[in-house]
Every structure is written in structure tokens, then in C-alpha cells.
Amino acid sequence: MSRRAVLAGIATGAGAAAAGAAVWPLAAAIVDPLLDDTSPQDAPWVEVAGEKELRLDVPLKATVRVAVRDGFFTTLVELGAVWLQKRPDGKITALSNTCPHLGCGIGLDPKGGFACPCHDSRFAIDGSYVNGPSPRSMDPLPVRVEQGRVLVQALRFATGTKVRRPI
Ligand code: FES
Incomplete structure (x- = not known):
């Protein structure tokens, strides 16, 4: 060569x-x-309340916080909030308080059910859509109870869409 x-x-x-x-x-x-x-589906399960804090058919707002480790420090970061409810059959449900319209925090409506203060979307007590610009009902979250503690899976969903799409 x-x-x-x-x-x-x-x-x-x-x-x-x-x-x-x-x-x-x-x-x-x-x-x-x-x-x-x-x-x-890998979203974390987060402890949000004690089972005994829930009263029958009275929604309880609970903050969702996750522990984030940064070097030697662990900080609790707030992801949002949920509305917990205990049904007469003993079942516990959780609804995300993030409005499906543009993401404002949904509160209790003094007239019954839930209302979003931003653009006045309204929802029934089970989270189903009543009226307003929200494209869908409130978003339910998976719930489980372990040793008297209520845990929810911290799922998040796209806003502004009729179809509920996890993000
Ligand atoms: S963000 Fe809730 S109605 Fe617009």
C-alpha cells in the first residue's frame, strides 16, 4: 500500500x-x-390525609406534596391539591382541584358542588361537568388507603382538551 x-x-x-x-x-x-x-402510570403515590379526617359526603381539600431530594437536603414540593370525599358506601374518591379549562384551582361552590373562580366553570359534587368553559368534568385520581392513611396518585392531565390526557 x-x-x-x-x-x-x-x-x-x-x-x-x-x-x-x-x-x-x-x-x-x-x-x-x-x-x-x-x-x-409511574406518577408517585402521595399521602394526603388521615382516613379519620374524612366526614361522610363532606369534601376535604388536601394538599399534594412530594419529597424532592437535592444533595443532602430533602424539600417538600407542593404539586397541587385534591378534593377527597367519603361516600356512604365507605368508598373514598379524589378529584384533582386543577381546572380542566386552564388550570386554576377549583373550590367549593357555596350553592353546592364545585366552582372555578377564574372563568366560572361549575361541577357537581361528584366532579361531573355542569356548565362553563371547562371542556370536561373534574379529573378523578386513583386512591388507596394504607394503615389509616389516604394516598392519591399524583397524576396530572392536559388542560383545555375534551379528552382526559395524562401528562
Ligand atoms: S380555569 Fe377554570 S374555568 Fe377557566
């Missing part, structure tokens, strides 16, 4: 390596989200 052919081979290899190094971050940025296997 001639000296010229060897040098040309080295130059070609170096060029290919340089091109690969330049393109890889871009390719990784495009492909990585597609390989991300986290899903809404």
Missing part, C-alpha cells in the same frame, strides 16, 4: 469520527425522549 493511500485512509477515518462527534448530541436529543420509558 502506498504512503498516499495510508494517509488518505487516516484522513477519511478522522473526518468520519469528527462528523460522528458533531452529529451525536443532536441524534441523542431526538432519540432520547422516544426511549424514555417513564409514563403517567
Whole structure:
């Protein structure tokens, strides 16, 4: 093999390596989200109240906080709030207080049920849509009770859509 052919081979290899190094971050940025296997079902279960705090058919607002570890410190970060209710059959339900319209906090309506103060969407006591610009009913969250503590899964949903889509 001639000296010229060897040098040309080295130059070609170096060029290919340089091109690969330049393109890889871009390719990784495009492909990585597609390989991300986290899903809404992986949302954390968060303890929000004691079962004994709930009174029959009286909605209780509970804050959803998760512990976030940063180096040596653990900080509680507030994700939002839920409305818990205990039904006559003993079942406990949770409704996200995030309005499906644009995300304001939903409160109790003095006339009954729930109301959003931002654009006056109204919901029945079971969270079903009554009227206003909200595109859907309030978002229910999975609930479970463990050793007298009520836990909800901290799911979040897209706002402004008729279809309930976890994000
Ligand atoms: S954000 Fe609730 S009605 Fe608009």
C-alpha cells in the first residue's frame, strides 16, 4: 500500500469520527425522549390525609406534596391539591382541584358542588361537568388507603382538551 493511500485512509477515518462527534448530541436529543420509558402510570403515590379526617359526603381539600431530594437536603414540593370525599358506601374518591379549562384551582361552590373562580366553570359534587368553559368534568385520581392513611396518585392531565390526557 502506498504512503498516499495510508494517509488518505487516516484522513477519511478522522473526518468520519469528527462528523460522528458533531452529529451525536443532536441524534441523542431526538432519540432520547422516544426511549424514555417513564409514563403517567409511574406518577408517585402521595399521602394526603388521615382516613379519620374524612366526614361522610363532606369534601376535604388536601394538599399534594412530594419529597424532592437535592444533595443532602430533602424539600417538600407542593404539586397541587385534591378534593377527597367519603361516600356512604365507605368508598373514598379524589378529584384533582386543577381546572380542566386552564388550570386554576377549583373550590367549593357555596350553592353546592364545585366552582372555578377564574372563568366560572361549575361541577357537581361528584366532579361531573355542569356548565362553563371547562371542556370536561373534574379529573378523578386513583386512591388507596394504607394503615389509616389516604394516598392519591399524583397524576396530572392536559388542560383545555375534551379528552382526559395524562401528562
Ligand atoms: S380555569 Fe377554570 S374555568 Fe377557566
